[in-house]
Amino acid sequence: MVTFDTLELKGDTPIYLQIIHHIKAGLVAGTMVHGDELPSRRQVSTLLGVNPNTIQKAYKQLEEEGFLLSHTGAKSTIQITEEQVFALKTLLIEEDIGSIIEHLKAFGVEKEEALVLLDKFWEVGS
């Protein structure tokens, strides 16, 4: 099932990128699977309080990346293979882990302290 209920828009990153990331995260987490129908641009735009063009931009980019199939006049459906999902998961997670490590190293944090911090803050966030 594809939903946008859990997406909360935040300030610093562009909205269409947040939407793209939300869908990719759903693919990796398994909440969105091959064949699922995406909500229409209008539904998403009213739900998020965002301009339809912004949704269109996100959908279009996902289509160009090969994760979506759009028929004019019909709903868009997710088109993705198991291999694509696995590759996507590896890529996204590596990026995030790499990012967290880089940040912590920049602050002069050691690996042991990092493990403690990650464990400590895991439950807190939202």
Add this chain to the structure above:
Amino acid sequence: MVTFDTLELKGDTPIYLQIIHHIKAGLVAGTMVHGDELPSRRQVSTLLGVNPNTIQKAYKQLEEEGFLLSHTGAKSTIQITEEQVFALKTLLIEEDIGSIIEHLKAFGVEKEEALVLLDKFWEVGS
């Protein structure tokens, strides 16, 4: 000693924000201390290959936040107390780790898996 050798610019966030973050990280890590001279805008701009104005924007904002002092014709110097450093460290670590934990949760990653990944990728980064 203040240096920008370890700063590598990335695509998604504005350059001046990356510079601000780099300096704040240096303050937190202790590589930049009270009284240090910052490299001039031109030095940094040629080193990073960006316009001097971008550095100027970063320095100006840091000055407004109370971390450094600029006088025309003289180099900018870091002006910061121990308390400011501590508060900054707490704030930055919570922000960064929190946002990345949120990302991993969105991918369906469990805490144990995250800790393993962190341990595995720690040495890779650089």
Add this chain to the structure above:
Amino acid sequence: MVTFDTLELKGDTPIYLQIIHHIKAGLVAGTMVHGDELPSRRQVSTLLGVNPNTIQKAYKQLEEEGFLLSHTGAKSTIQITEEQVFALKTLLIEEDIGSIIEHLKAFGVEKEEALVLLDKFWEVGS
């Protein structure tokens, strides 16, 4: 009605300051009143032959001074009270006349001569 047809840019003062002054003058003269829509940045920029950012800078400062309101996607509108207009008028006239009187004094011009000159050149300007 708000217009920029009567604004001619001159060399010595920054363009954005000239725009600010022109709008303030319009407020004082009563040609721009509360609720009026300002022309868009692009309209003004093409009319004056300058970059839209220059207009943006002027509008933004006027907004910070409390004379107009901007919402993304909609035109900016003038928001100003009678009291603000009166205070602005007094301030601007005193500033401008004072500075010019000072110049004339520096040239050794006496008051009587100045009055004659003012009377003589009044019609010429435009």
Add this chain to the structure above:
Amino acid sequence: MVTFDTLELKGDTPIYLQIIHHIKAGLVAGTMVHGDELPSRRQVSTLLGVNPNTIQKAYKQLEEEGFLLSHTGAKSTIQITEEQVFALKTLLIEEDIGSIIEHLKAFGVEKEEALVLLDKFWEVGS
């Protein structure tokens, strides 16, 4: 006699232009006449608390406009004819009067009101 005692630097216009204007005003007012020696760049710079380069820039421009004669190692002297003084006076005064008229017109002020205001504010300014 040439002096810079009456020159007070103000914020918005470039200093070297203020110096140029001050000397031109002296020429028009008759306080600086043909053959007068100008104070050295160093004297002026210490008196005004300004960098010698700034004075140099002003002197150089005045020299290029034909009002000054500089000999290397000697003091600069004013070189100006009666005709130049008269032309300069006419030009500068017309500019100022034109400027004041334009400003007042922009505020919707009528000629009669302008004469009253000029008369009223004449004594006030310093």
Add this chain to the structure above:
DNA sequence: GTGGTCTAGACCACC
């Protein structure tokens, strides 16, 4: 179409 932001280039005063 609208306003908002980031980056860039040129120029300024100053040491």
Add this chain to the structure above:
DNA sequence: GTGGTCTAGACCACG
């Protein structure tokens, strides 16, 4: 050489 400012161009989200 230093920091500071004005103008410009490109891009963004939004209506």
